[in-house]
Amino acid sequence: MAEAILQVVLDNLNSLIKNELGLLHGVEKEMEKLSSTLSTIQAVLEDAEEKQLKDKALQNWLRKLKDAAYEVDDLLDEYKTEASRLADDNKVHAAYLTCFRPNVLFHHNIGNRIKDAREMLDGIAEERIKFHLREAVADRRVEVRARRETGSVVAQPEVYGREEDKEKIVERLVKDVAGSDDISIYPIVGMGGLGKTTLAQLVFNDDRIKRHFEFRIWVFVFEDFNVRRLMTDIITSSGGNVSEAWNLDLLQRRLKDMLDGKRYLLVLDDVWNEDQEKWDQLKCTLTCGSKGSSVVVTTRLAKVASIVGTLPVYRLSDLSEDDCWLLFKQRAFGNDTEPPMNILAIAKEIVKKCKGVPLAAKTLGSLMHFKSNENEWLHVKDSELWNLPQEENSILPALRLSYANLPVELRQCFAFCAVFPKNAEIKKERLIHLWMANGFISSKGSLEAEAVGNEIFNELYWRSLIQDFAGDNGSTYNQIYKMHDLVHDLAQSIAGDECCITKAERPSDHLSRQTRHVTFTLSKDSFTIPHALYRVEFSRTLLIQPTYPIILTNSGECPSDISKFHRLRALEFIDPRLTKF
Template identity: 55%
Template sequence: MAEAFLQLLLDNLTSFIHGKLVLFFGFEKEFEKLSSMFSTIQAVLEDAQEKQLKDKTIENWLQKLNGAAYEVDDILDECKSEATRFEQSRLGFYHPGIITFGHKIGKRMKEIMEKVDLIAEERKKFHFLEKIADRQASTRETGFVLTEPGVYGRDKEQDEMVKILINNVNVAEELPVFPIIDMGGLGKTTLAQMIFNDERVTEHFNPKVWVCVSDDFDEKRLIRTIVGNIERRSLDVEDLASFQKKLQELLTGKRYLLVLDDVWNDDQEKWAKLRAVLKVGARGASVLETTRLEKVGSIMGTLEPYHLSSLSQHYGLLLFMQRAFGQQREINSNLVAVGKEIVKKCGGVPLATKTLGGILRFKREESEWEHVRDNEIWNLPQDESSILPALRLSYHHLPLNLRQCFAYCAVFPKDTKMEKDNLITLWMAHGFLLSKGNLELEDVGNEVWKELYMRSFFQEVVVDEFGKTYFKMHDLIHNLATSLISANTSSSNFRQVRVGEENNIWSIGFYKTVSSYSPSLLKMFVSLRVLDMSYSRVIQLSSSIGNLIHLRLLNLSSTRIRSLPKRLC
C-alpha cells in the first residue's frame, strides 16, 4: 500500500507546491526537496514490496517510509486547515497567529526532512531495482494443452459454451466475440482449454488458434503469433502490412476459432484495429476471450459474457483430495475432515483449492493439516503459495489512484455487505479521491467504484428499493486487500478508529477497533481522519475531541449522543 499512498502524497505535494498556500506559509524549497526524495524512493517501491515478504529489515524500512509519508500528509493537511481558519478570521491573512504557526511547522519540517533523508539513504543498502509499475514481470504465459490431471465441476459450463460457439451464426459484418469473465483463480484459462480441445469444436472449426495475450496487446505481435500458429513457421517479413495481408489470406472464408487468453487491454482502438483484420472469416468464425475485467469484455464482446461460478463444496473437495492424495487408496478419515474445513476456506476458488491440496500432498500428520487450516493463506511461504501472486496480478494492473481505494476495503470484516455511497464517503474523508475536472468528488468516487467492480474486485451487487447499492468482496480478494496493509503502524499514524462494543482490539494498517471510548483515548490518535462510534454505547463526547484537527468524518449514528461539545458546534 506504500506505493499507492506515496503516489497520492506526491500528487498532493505537487498541488501544494504550485498553489498559493506554499507562498503564504513559505517552505517552498523544503516541500520541493521532500517531493524529490519521495519520487526517488518511489522508483524502488515495486521491488521493495516484492522482497519484504522474505526480508524483515525491508519490511521495517517500508514501515518507516509509511510513517514518514503519513507525517508529511498531516503537515499538508494542517497547512490547508489553518489557512482556511486564518482566511475566515476578521484579520484574514494578517492574523498574528500565522507567525506562530509558521515557526511550529518549520520545526516539524526540519525533523521530517531529516527523517526522510535517512530513509532515502537507507534504501541504498538493499540494492533495489528501480522500476515503476513494471507489470511485464508479473505476466504469465498459457498454452492450449490441458495439463490438469482432473477438472471438476466444469462439465456443464463446457457443454453450454461449446453449443453456443457451434450454433452461433454471425451476421456477415460482425465478428462474434465470446468473453469469459471473472476474478483470478476461478479457472477461466482451464475452461477455455477444455473448450479448445473439445472434439465438437475440433470438428466444427478450422483452423483453431490459441494466443496468450497478457499485457502486450500489440497488433503486430498478435498477428505474427496467429500466423505462426497456423503455418507452424515464422515469416521472413517484418512490416505490419505484410503480416495483415498474410493473416487475411489464411483466414478468408474459413470458419476459424481464435482464443485470446488473459486479455488486459482496455483500449478500444487497439481492438478495433485487430478486429478489422480478423473480419474475413466465414459465417460462424468466432473469437473466445478470457479476462478478469468487465470493461475488456464490454469493449470486445459481442455475445453475452460468461461468468464462472465458484466450485461447489462437493467438487472443491474432489479437487482437493485429488491434489492431496493422488491415487492413494487408504485415506485417514481425520485428514478428510480437516480437508473439508480447508476447502470451505478456499471459497470455491480452484486455484486456492489446488494450491493448498498440493502443499499437503506429502504431509500425513494431522497437526500439519490443522496448521494449514488455521493459518491465513497469505502467511504461507511464498514458494508454497501461488494464490497471492496470481491475485496480486490484478492489483498491479490497477491505476495507482485506484490501489489505495481498493486496499482500504480491508477495514471491513470478511463477508460484509458494504454500501457504495458510504464507502465513497470514507474514501473522501481519507483524501483518497483527487479532483477531476469539474466533477464533484462523489462522482469521482462513483467512477472509482465502477472501475473496481468492472475489474472483478467486487461481487454480489444488489440495489435495494431505495436505490442504494450494496456489494461484497470474495474472501480471497479481501485477503489480498488485507495483505497490502501493514499491521505494524504506530498509534500516531492510525487514520480511522472504530469504537466497538466487544472487548477486542484489532488493528490493520491505519485502521483500529477499540473496545471503549474515553477522552484519553483520543490523545493516542492524533492523525485521525475518521472516528466511527455508530451503534456504540457512548452517551457523551468530551471537548478534547476538538483537538482532532485532521478529523473529517465523525459517525455518531445509532448512538445516544444528543449534543456536541461547544468546540465542534
C-alpha cells in the first residue's frame, strides 16, 4: 500500500507547491527536493510491492517508507491548517497568494521539520538500491501471465457444485441463441478464485457444445488486450498458420476466411480490458460466423461485462458449504479416505474460512494434505488466512491481482475498508465521507470530492471488490454494501497494522505506532478508552462502536481523553445520545 500512500502525499505536496507558492517562501526549495525524492522512490514501488511478499527486509523498508510518508502528510496538513487559520483571521487579504508572511516561529519550525523529513526520505531512497528494484516491471507481468495461463482442459479430477451453472450456460448457447443472426457474447462475472475458468472449461468440453459448434476456440487474454495477439491466438487455436511478418489487415482477412459461414464458440478467458475501442476492433472481425456463433467472456470486472456483453451477465455465486467441504476433503484426504475423528471437526471449521470460494478450499486442502498432527490443524483453524503460507497460485495472490489492477488512486480507498469488521454493513455515504476526512480523495476539476468518491466507490463495485447488500428507501446513494470475507482478508493483508479492529476489554496486540485507522468496539456500561489505545498516537481514524446500549459519562459528551489523539481526521461514535464533542 506504500505506492498508494505516496501518491496521496505527492498529490498534496505538488498541489501546495503549485497553488500556494507564496505560502512557502523560504521552504519552497525543500518542498521541491522532497517532491523529487518521493518521485524517485515511487518509480520502483510497484516492483517492491510485488517482491515484499517473500522478503522480510523489503517489508521493513516499505513500512519505514509508509511511516515517513505519513509524517510528511501530517506536516503538510499542519501547514495548510495554519495558512487557513491566518486567512480566517483576515491577515492575508488580497495578497494571499503572493506576499503572505506566516508566523515566524511556526515558519522556522515547519521548515526544519520538512528538511528533516526530506533527509530521512533521502536515506530511505538510498536503501532501495540494495533491493535491486526495477523501475519497469514488464518482465514481472510476463511471469505472472505465464503462471496464470489457462487452457480448455479441466485441470482437476472432479468439479463440485457447478453442474447447475454449466447447464444454464449450455442451454443458453445451444438453444436460446442458436438461431441468432448476430454474434452472441455471454459474460461470466465473479471475484477471483470463484471458478469462472473452471466453469468455462466445463461448458467448452460438454458433448452438446461439441456437437453444436463446428469450431471451438480457447484464448487466454489476461491484462494485455492486444488485438493483433488475440487474432493470432484465435487463428492458431483453430489450426491455422500465421506469419510474424503479417500486418493487421492480413490477420483480419485470414481470421474472416477461417470463420466465414462457420458456427463457432470462442472462449476469452480472464479479460481485464475496459477499452471499448479495442473490443470493437476485435468484435468487427468476429461477426462473420454463421447463425448461433457465440463468445463466452470470463472476467472479474462487471464493467468489462457491460462493455462486451450482448446477453445478460451470468454472475457466478459462491459454492455451498457442503460442496466446499467435498473439494477441501478431496485435496486434504483424497476421495476414498475419511478424516480421523479428532481431525474432522477441526477440518469442518477450516472449511468455513473458504466462504464458498473454490480456490480457497483447494488452497487450504492442499496445505493440510500432509499434516496429521492435531496441533497443526488447530494452528490453521485459529490463524488468519493472510498469515498462512501462500504459494503463487493460492487464494490471496490470486485475489491480489485485483488490487494490482486498480488505479493507484483507488488502492488506499480499498485497503481502508479493512477498518470495518468482517460482514459489516457499509453505507456508501459513510465510507465516502471517511475517505474525504482522511484526504484520500479531493475535488477534481468541476467534480466535488463527494462526486469523486462516488465514482471510486462505483469502480470498486464494478470490480467485484464490494457487493450489494440492501437499499435505503430506494436511494442508490444511500445503499448498504458488504465485502466478501476473502476480499476483506485481501484488504487486511494489504493494510497490515495500519487498520485494526479491537475490543475495549481486550485490546489487540496489533495496535502499534503504525496503526492509523482503528475500530474500537465497546461493550462496557461506561465509556473509557483503554491505555493500550494510546499506543496508536498517530491514529487518523477512530470509529467507536458500542455492541449494546451504553451509558455515556459527562451527560452525553465525548470524553475529554479523545483530545489526546492529535492526528485524528475522522472520529465516529455510533450512539444517538452523543450530543457534544
